[in-house]
Amino acid sequence: MEPTESAAPVARPRRRVVPAGFVSGLPAAVVGIAAAVLVTGLQRALSSGHGLFPGGATGWSFAVLTGLIVGHLVALGRDRWWGGTGSGAALTLAVLLLYGWVPAGLVSLTVVVLVGAARRHRWRQGLLHGAADILGVGAAALVLALFGDVPTVEQPWQPLDWGIADVPEVALAAAVYLVATRLLLWYTLSPPGRGLPTVARTALLRQGLVAVALLGITPLICVVAASRPILLPLFAVPLIALDSTLWIARARAEEQLRDPLTGLPNRQWLLERTWAALEEAEGQGVRAALVLIDLDRFRSVNDTLGHLAGDRLLLQIAERLRLALPRGAEAARLGGDEFAVLLPAADSTTSAQRVARHLVAELSSPLDLDGLTLVLEASAGVAVFPEHALDAEGLLRRADVAMYQAKRDRTGVEVYESKRDSNTPDRLGLLGDLRRALDAGEVELHYQPKVRFDGQVAGLEALVRWVHPERGKVPPDEFIAIAESSGLMPHLTEYVLETALAQVARWRAQGLNVPVAVNVSPRDVHTPGFAGAVAARLARHGVPAGALQLEITEHV
Structure with missing residues (x-):
């Protein structure tokens, strides 16, 4: 047997250090503070005799508009609803400017509860977004209070009396609301030490651009509510258009991280997810591993049977890989006939190698293609954090080196060894x-x-x-x-x-x-x-x- 050699030293990348307890407790803290703020506001409103929401035609018109928005969010949802900035935000801001932060918080809470009830498996995310929205409403209410305006249901802030001097106040309150909700979501959703994934980051940035449109729509909602409340439901059309714009932006961002043939995540997603997994592994003091898998002699399938047959074969391989994954593992297609499997937690290098051998065995079993039985062998390379690399890019490169070593030696699976890496x-x-x-x-x-x-x-x-x-x-x-x-x-x-x-x-x-x-x-x-x-x-x-x-x- 050849003597083993320790991995070459790897430069540790500079990362933002965040205490693990702080990160894990932040979402719960946001929800708890938001609940305390809302309960306190309700108690004060009830004790002082203030109404919680306007009645009459205005209240019913707002209820109809809220119902239309909620119905659209439920139909549009598909696990992509991000709450906050969109139709719900415009409605919440309008209620805040007219009647104060307690009715605005109730509107936000209503949207979150109804949409969350329709999307039961996403209720945790909906609760977090609702809590961030309520705290954003509170921050905007403080801005109004600093300017001397504290509207209530009994004494609303009449938009017909607004002048040029009130424009900066309205704009600042809206900006504080939007910034506060975005920052809270950013820090509660981002993995420790890393920024948000590309999909989330793109969605939040798009929402910031759409916020400019909200500044124009919200005052109009206020004016119509004060003069012709019966026309309020008509605002569902532009508000729904805003949500559709956000949905399209998020869908396009997701498509950029998916392989169009197999539906598996692509290389960009793999790198981002690996970064997050390495941060979690470092915080928990465990190992993480990356397995790169390449099909042997796949080119001969394309050359003999055609590329369409090769694509159908890749679909079977991707599905077989999904079914063979151990719990917690995630698969991606890097391109061509090359796949990757991320093991966020690995007991040891030996256990990661054992998983790789199992995957290679599953992919190497006979496949049926239009009545033709094919056997495609696979080669895999394994790289382990922190022994072989401390960053996602380094781990991917070293797994690639090990995979090509397995392909050259026809051993099936190889673990990265620095002495066999000629690329350092x-x-x-x-x-x-x-x-x-x-x-x-x-x-x-x-x-x-x-x-x-x-x-x-x-x-x-x-x-x-x-x-x-x-x-x-x-x-x-x-x-x-x-x-x-x-x-x-x-x-x-x-x-x-x-x-x-x-x-x-x-x-x-x-x-x-x-x-x-x-x-x-x-x-x-x-x-x-x-x-x-x-x-x-x-x-x-x-x-x-x-x-x-x-x-x-x-x-x-």
Whole structure:
């Protein structure tokens, strides 16, 4: 067995450090504070005799408008409702400016409760958005109070009396409401130490742009409510258009993170999710792993059966991969016939390797394509946090290195080893030095005798040795691995054969006829013309074929 080698040091990226307890407790704190604020406001309103919501035609018109908005959000939802900025926000702001923050908070709470009831499995997210909205309403009410305006149901702030001097107040209250809700959602939804995922970030930024439209619609709602409340339901049309704009923006953002063929997440999603998983693993003191899987000889399927057949085969592979995933694991398609599996929590490198072998076995079982049974083998590479990398990009690259090693050696699954990675800066420098040493003849051959039990020397084995001018003696397994993975192996093989045969010719001239064994790479043996090249060298040095033995390297 080859000796193991610890992973090369990896530079730790700078990240925002957030206490795990703070992050996990923040959503609960937001909901708790919002509930306390709303309950306190209700108690004060009831104790002072203020109404909680306007009656008459105005109240009914607002109720109808609220019902239309809620119905649209339920129909549009599809797990994409983000609350806050949209039709519900415009309605909430209008009620806030007219009747104060308690009725506005009740409107927001009504929207959240009704939509959350329709989307039962999303009620936690809806509750969080509703709490952020109520706190945003409270912040905007404080702005109004600073300007001396505290509207109530009995004494509403009449929009017909607004003047130019009131425009900055209305604009500032709306801006504070929007900013407060966005910041709260940003910090409660973002993973520890990382920003929001692309989909969430795009949705929030789009909502900020739509907020400009709210500044124009909200005062109009106030004016109509004060003068012609019967026309309030007509505002459902522009408000629903706002929600549709947000829904389309979010849907497009989701499409950018999905593979259009298989529906699996793509590379961008994988990197973002891996970042979040690494942060969680670091906070919990556990390992995380990334498995890269590539189908062997998939190109022959496309070439033989066509790309449409290849696409149908990929759909079967993706579905089989979904079914084979262990609990908590997530799969993505990186492109072509390459897939990735993220293990957010791995007990050990061995357990991650065991999962990879299970996935490879599942994907390698027979597949049926239009009555034709196909067997596609797969190769997988495993990289583990924190042993092999401390960031998502590094973990992906090292899993890729291990996967190609498994594909070359036909071992099925390989775990990343730094000594077999020729892409690190240090090993790239060593590769350049090895190339120059071969050109300058600085690589030496030592000859180890093979002795029979009777004491007679039966032959010699040529051993490659390299003394680096700065590093000193470089272990053979290290620079040979670099040569094998970089394409330099044929040059090294030619150098060893040429040097060994020249030495054998000199010994034979001195009357010493001892065969010499030379190690060669399996890649060299499969190279067309290799046998002819060896025969030509034997003839050039005048050495018979029986004086040379070719051996495959031990690790194959």
